Amino acid sequence: MRILVIEDDADTADYLVKGLTESGYVVDHAADGREGLYLALGQGYDAMVVDRMLPGLDGLSIVQALRGQDKRTPVLILSALGQVDDRVKGLRAGGDDYLTKPYAFSELLARLEAILRRGSAEAAEPRLKVGDLEMDLLARSVKRAGKPIDLQPREFKLLEYLMRHAGQVVTRTMLLEGVWDYHFDPQTNVIDVHVSRLRQKIDRGFDRPLLHTVRGAGYTLKADQARAEQPRADRA
Amino acid sequence: MSDSGGKDPGVKDPGGKDPGVKDPGVKDPGVSDPGEAGRPAPARATRRVGPFRSSTFRLALFSMAPFGVLVVILFGFLYIGTVELIDAQANATIEAEVRGLSEQYNGRGLGRLIQVIQERSGVNGEKGSVYLLTGPDLTPLAGNLRSWPADAVQKGDWLSFTVQHRTGDVVTTQQIRARPFRLAGGFRLLVGRDMAERQEFQVVIAKTLAWALGITILLGIAVAIYLSRKLLRRVEAVAATSRTIVFGDLARRMPIDGSGDEFDHLSASLNDMLDQIEQLMTGMRAVADSLAHDLRSPLTRLKGRIEVALRRGGDASEYRKTLGATIADTDAILSTFNALLAIAQAEAGAARGGMLPLELGRIARDAAELYEPLAEEKGIRFEQSVADGIAIVGHPQLLAQSVANLLDNAIKYTPAGGAIALTLDESGPNAELRVADSGPGIAPQDRERVLERFVRLDVSRTTPGSGLGLALVAAVAKLHRARLTLEDNGPGLKVTLSFEKAPAGSLPVDAAA
Numbered sequence: 001m002r003i004l005v006i007e008d009d010a011d012t013a014d015y016l017v018k019g020l021t022e023s024g025y026v027v028d029h030a031a032d033g034r035e036g037l038y039l040a041l042g043q044g045y046d047a048m049v050v051d052r053m054l055p056g057l058d059g060l061s062i063v064q065a066l067r068g069q070d071k072r073t074p075v076l077i078l079s080a081l082g083q084v085d086d087r088v089k090g091l092r093a094g095g096d097d098y099l100t101k102p103y104a105f106s107e108l109l110a111r112l113e114a115i116l117r118r119g120s121a122e123a124a125e126p127r128l129k130v131g132d133l134e135m136d137l138l139a140r141s142v143k144r145a146g147k148p149i150d151l152q153p154r155e156f157k158l159l160e161y162l163m164r165h166a167g168q169v170v171t172r173t174m175l176l177e178g179v180w181d182y183h184f185d186p187q188t189n190v191i192d193v194h195v196s197r198l199r200q201k202i203d204r205g206f207d208r209p210l211l212h213t214v215r216g217a218g219y220t221l222k223a224d225q226a227r228a229e230q231p232r233a234d235r236a
Numbered sequence: 237m238s239d240s241g242g243k244d245p246g247v248k249d250p251g252g253k254d255p256g257v258k259d260p261g262v263k264d265p266g267v268s269d270p271g272e273a274g275r276p277a278p279a280r281a282t283r284r285v286g287p288f289r290s291s292t293f294r295l296a297l298f299s300m301a302p303f304g305v306l307v308v309i310l311f312g313f314l315y316i317g318t319v320e321l322i323d324a325q326a327n328a329t330i331e332a333e334v335r336g337l338s339e340q341y342n343g344r345g346l347g348r349l350i351q352v353i354q355e356r357s358g359v360n361g362e363k364g365s366v367y368l369l370t371g372p373d374l375t376p377l378a379g380n381l382r383s384w385p386a387d388a389v390q391k392g393d394w395l396s397f398t399v400q401h402r403t404g405d406v407v408t409t410q411q412i413r414a415r416p417f418r419l420a421g422g423f424r425l426l427v428g429r430d431m432a433e434r435q436e437f438q439v440v441i442a443k444t445l446a447w448a449l450g451i452t453i454l455l456g457i458a459v460a461i462y463l464s465r466k467l468l469r470r471v472e473a474v475a476a477t478s479r480t481i482v483f484g485d486l487a488r489r490m491p492i493d494g495s496g497d498e499f500d501h502l503s504a505s506l507n508d509m510l511d512q513i514e515q516l517m518t519g520m521r522a523v524a525d526s527l528a529h530d531l532r533s534p535l536t537r538l539k540g541r542i543e544v545a546l547r548r549g550g551d552a553s554e555y556r557k558t559l560g561a562t563i564a565d566t567d568a569i570l571s572t573f574n575a576l577l578a579i580a581q582a583e584a585g586a587a588r589g590g591m592l593p594l595e596l597g598r599i600a601r602d603a604a605e606l607y608e609p610l611a612e613e614k615g616i617r618f619e620q621s622v623a624d625g626i627a628i629v630g631h632p633q634l635l636a637q638s639v640a641n642l643l644d645n646a647i648k649y650t651p652a653g654g655a656i657a658l659t660l661d662e663s664g665p666n667a668e669l670r671v672a673d674s675g676p677g678i679a680p681q682d683r684e685r686v687l688e689r690f691v692r693l694d695v696s697r698t699t700p701g702s703g704l705g706l707a708l709v710a711a712v713a714k715l716h717r718a719r720l721t722l723e724d725n726g727p728g729l730k731v732t733l734s735f736e737k738a739p740a741g742s743l744p745v746d747a748a749a
Contacts, residue, residue, distance in 0.1 A: 083581065085589070085590060102570060154605055180602065180606060182606075182633075182636060182637075182640070183633055184574070184578065184633060184636075184637045184640075185571055185574060186606070186640050186644060187571075187641065187644050187705060188610065188644055188647070188648070190606050190607060190609075190610050193609040193610050193613055194606075194609055197609055
């Protein structure tokens with residue numbers, strides 16, 4: 001997987017390039033907007049991490065120019081501007097996700113993986129399947145090993161989000177944004193309570209747990225514990 | 237010329253290359269000075285509009301042009317009409333005379349005719365009249381013309397010619413309009429009239445026309461200059477004020493002369509805009525100041541911790557411990573920073589752009605749904621009674637964060653076995669959102685204080701929290717012009733947010749459902 005990082009701050013860029021390389025990505029770095037756009041248009045990248053404020057050409061313009069050329073490379077926008085309006089602007093410009101500085105590297109990694117797989121996950125399939133856990137989006141029903149599981153509407157949405165990102169690390173902030181549409185940090189970690197309730201419903205009574213906690217990062221839903229990846233952030 | 241070429245700013249050639257000023261010319265500031273001094277001048281000229289270049293001047297001139305045309309048309313009609321009248325009168329007189337004279341001739345013969353003509357053209361005759369009677373061979377018989385006019389121009393029945401009189405040294409020329417008439421027996425009669433009157437009239441008309449046109453044009457230019465000067469002065473006043481504002485004096489305002497005219501209106505709206513800008517600027521400055529103030533102490537603590545760790549030394553595990561604590565500290569600072577930013581955003585009114593009609597119940601239910609499991613886990617009964625379809629105009633994220641903060645606080649301070657209640661109902665024109673708990677409550681004298689930033693009461697020192705939760709609620713309440721009241725819940729605390737309702741019809745369809 002080739003990632004292009006467009007970031008002008010040398011320390012941040014260094015930190016990103018190191019972290020992503022250690023996580024197994026091939027990383028190119030551009031220090032200003034023009035060079036970044038040049039690279040992005042010329043080479044085939046699987047995803048891009050673009051700082052919003054750049055010398056030469058700002059991040060949003062790069063994304064717009066890229067989309068104008070009909071390049072659909074997934075883009076994660078990094079920004080110090082964290083208000084809801086700024087996010088909306090970033091996503092409208094064609095960004096796939098928006099991360100506010102400062103962020104934990106694990107958060108960035110989780111979001112990057114999410115947008116990398118978005119193309120296949122977003123397909124309008126009526127059914128989602130992780131191991132023996134099945135979700136019927138039309139009937140709004142969930143079964144594990146053929147046994148129906150009764151979920152509250154919000155639990156259903158939470159599980160749907162986790163299933164769409166199966167195998168990836170999903171952070172608490174991603175859940176708050178994706179499931180509750182809350183773009184702020186509640187003072188208490190309320191998400192944990194919801195996840196542990198969901199875990200009780202889908203994992204209790206089965207010997208193989210599907211929903212795992214990734215320490216220091218978030219959660220992941222995956223079928224096979226043996227194949228489970230170590231959270232990359234911990235290695236970094 | 238070659239000598240002054242370098243100094244003349246009008247010369248296109250960059251004068252320094254000129255052989256005359258070769259060596260000192262390029263670097264000598266005395267030489268380059270006039271060029272540089274000359275450069276800003278056109279820039280200033282484009283800035284300030286002269287009275288002749290102003291649009292008012294052109295407009296005024298333009299509006300005067302029809303008057304000029306009108307003057308010309310008016311005098312033209314007057315001239316043509318009057319000249320025709322004069323001609324017709326002259327013609328009628330001459331024709332009447334010709335008729336009279338030919339009657340005399342027919343009735344009483346040539347002698348009588350000559351006598352009458354001599355009488356009429358004599359000293360007692362009418363001034364300006366011309367008579368000539370000739371024989372068939374054009375030999376003059378009577379009248380005040382010496383001979384039949386040779387240079388006469390024939391136009392229909394009429395002749396025009398000039399006659400020159402010599403009185404001493406002065407020669408006067410008369411323009412004569414005359415009617416020739418053939419009498420029986422071959423005699424020819426010429427009766428004419430001096431057209432000086434008509435000519436004088438022509439001159440008078442031409443003069444008047446010239447004067448009128450001249451006055452109209454001068455008046456037009458004068459009015460145009462006056463108007464454009466007057467308007468320019470007011471435009472210039474506005475421009476000068478905006479220039480001082482551009483240079484940083486945000487307190488300046490556009491002049492208003494109280495006349496209530498369009499300039500006053502313009503200045504008033506500009507001033508409103510400036511008021512708003514100044515208010516926003518002040519707000520932003522206050523935000524920056526308070527951010528600096530509120531973040532400086534935790535950052536100083538953080539730095540202190542790192543310095544102590546460095547000074548004390550130790551092994552890797554000690555450093556690791558300090559680094560772990562440092563990350564926890566930075567996280568705390570960041571969450572404080574985010575909370576402060578949200579408060580600042582709400583306080584500065586910058587979030588007003590994100591306000592829209594929304595169903596308050598939906599926000600309350602979402603927050604309740606998020607926090608209910610937390611309460612349940614702590615063994616707290618969570619009651620909610622949220623009315624449907626209550627609309628207000630608000631900022632969804634900030635409102636959600638406020639309700640979340642209130643619920644968070646309620647759960648934090650309510651002991652196991654207690655109860656919290658979230659209520660939304662209508663009370664007259666208001667929508668009332670209440671969060672009540674059965675915790676220790678807040679003493680009446682502290683209720684104002686807890687709304688300030690970083691105020692944490694002694695009883696809550698042991699519970700985690702930044703001391704910003706209620707400050708945010710207060711700021712959001714202010715942003716929404718909602719009343720925030722803290723009351724005794726006997727036991728516990730009851731927080732009420734009272735919003736002004738928006739008409740239910742203002743909701744988008746999906747939200748009202």
